[in-house]
Amino acid sequence: MLTELAARARARLDPAHWDFFAGGAGDERTLRANEEAFQRLRLLPRVLRATGPRDLRTTLFGTELSAPLLVAPTAFHRLAHPDGELATARGAAAAGTVLVVSMAATTPVEDIAAAGGPLWFQLYPQPDLEFTAAVVRRAERAGCRALVVTVDSPVFGRRERDRRNGFTDLPAGLVCEHLRDGTGRVRDIVMDADLGWERIDWLRGVTGLPIVLKGLLHPADALLAVEHGVSAVLVSNHGGRQLDGAVATVDALPAVVKAVGGQVPVLLDGGIRCGADILAALALGAGAVLVGRPVLWGLAAAGADGVRQVLDLLREDLDRALALAGARRPADLTGDLVAARC
Ligand SMILES: Cc1cc2nc3c(=O)[nH]c(=O)nc-3n(C[C@H](O)[C@H](O)[C@H](O)COP(=O)(O)O)c2cc1C
Numbered sequence: 023m024l025t026e027l028a029a030r031a032r033a034r035l036d037p038a039h040w041d042f043f044a045g046g047a048g049d050e051r052t053l054r055a056n057e058e059a060f061q062r063l064r065l066l067p068r069v070l071r072a073t074g075p076r077d078l079r080t081t082l083f084g085t086e087l088s089a090p091l092l093v094a095p096t097a098f099h100r101l102a103h104p105d106g107e108l109a110t111a112r113g114a115a116a117a118g119t120v121l122v123v124s125m126a127a128t129t130p131v132e133d134i135a136a137a138g139g140p141l142w143f144q145l146y147p148q149p150d151l152e153f154t155a156a157v158v159r160r161a162e163r164a165g166c167r168a169l170v171v172t173v174d175s176p177v178f179g180r181r182e183r184d185r186r187n188g189f190t191d192l193p194a195g196l197v198c199e200h201l202r203d204g205t206g207r208v209r210d211i212v213m214d215a216d217l218g219w220e221r222i223d224w225l226r227g228v229t230g231l232p233i234v235l236k237g238l239l240h241p242a243d244a245l246l247a248v249e250h251g252v253s254a255v256l257v258s259n260h261g262g263r264q265l266d267g268a269v270a271t272v273d274a275l276p277a278v279v280k281a282v283g284g285q286v287p288v289l290l291d292g293g294i295r296c297g298a299d300i301l302a303a304l305a306l307g308a309g310a311v312l313v314g315r316p317v318l319w320g321l322a323a324a325g326a327d328g329v330r331q332v333l334d335l336l337r338e339d340l341d342r343a344l345a346l347a348g349a350r351r352p353a354d355l356t357g358d359l360v361a362a363r364c
């Protein structure tokens with residue numbers, strides 16, 4: 023079903039835009055590794071113990087989600103569908119989950135908020151602190167419930183497909199709406215190589231929103247993140263779009279979970295394509311997962327309905343996988359259910 027939606031998306035999209043969404047950095051080793059790592063896992067289900075109704079609901083920062091599944095921040099939704107991020111927000115709301123709005127969204131967060139579903143906001147901290155603080159205040163005023171700070175992008179990953187296609191700019195009429203300054207001018211986004219831990223401390227002073235640090239893979243960084251007072255860490259390699267050769271996220275997860283030791287939730291994204299992938303991530307200690315590309319395929323194929331279809335499908339597939347593994351709730355999932363890697 024997801025494969026079919028991806029094919030429909032591909033048929034609808036300009037090939038250069040398909041490549042932007044589907045592609046990764048370098049030789050795309052990490053892009054492939056994310057999915058392959060899940061495919062290598064084998065589950066060891068329990069039987070005769072998960073009687074009674076199942077319940078996938080999960081609460082994060084006071085927001086109840088229909089399942090431990092959120093929409094990862096991705097750029098430029100109006101390249102995928104004319105309704106862009108509005109459609110994504112409607113689909114996510116209908117599926118009962120959070121959309122993480124990208125700093126590189128092509129729709130203003132105030133308009134996205136009108137869809138009514140819960141939102142978090144993803145930030146690329148900019149060297150201009152005043153501008154960064156203004157973007158954070160915008161997200162707060164629009165009702166975003168958490169700030170996801172992306173820290174895996176001191177420089178932009180080398181995207182060979184985009185270079186080949188000459189894809190450097192958005193088409194006329196589309197801009198990154200959160201890069202407008204007070205005068206209406208749209209700034210260039212800066213991937214800031216000077217971003218350090220002191221900026222996370224500074225951000226904690228700027229906002230009372232929970233901060234989720236996105237783009238960690240090393241357990242030592244996860245521990246530092248906790249020491250710097252973040253509210254959650256998101257194990258991510260940016261869907262294989264930054265450091266090609268970086269470890270697959272599900273392979274990095276257990277050491278991060280161990281280092282964090284339950285002090286804050288550990289989230290994961292990268293390569294989630296079915297319920298068994300979500301189940302494995304939860305069993306290995308993730309509190310919830312985020313999906314990027316599958317949502318883009320739903321959006322490109324069928325707008326808000328397509329986004330909802332993808333999220334419903336993943337939730338239903340997780341529900342089935344839970345039953346088959348002998349669990350009723352995400353909290354029942356434990357590491358012993360992941361038997362081996364082949
Ligand atoms: C087309 C595209 C655009 C993305 N844009 C952003 C972004 O603006 N900010 C960000 O933090 N991550 C961005 N990401 C990374 C995603 O948030 C997420 O880490 C990744 O897509 C997860 O992998 P998956 O696509 O295999 O689910 C983007 C990913 C894709 C595929």
Ligand SMILES: CCCCCCC(=O)C(=O)O
Pocket residue numbers: 097126198211260263
């Ligand atoms: C010029 C805007 C750059 C947006 C970056 C989006 C992103 O994170 C990605 O992976 O692509």
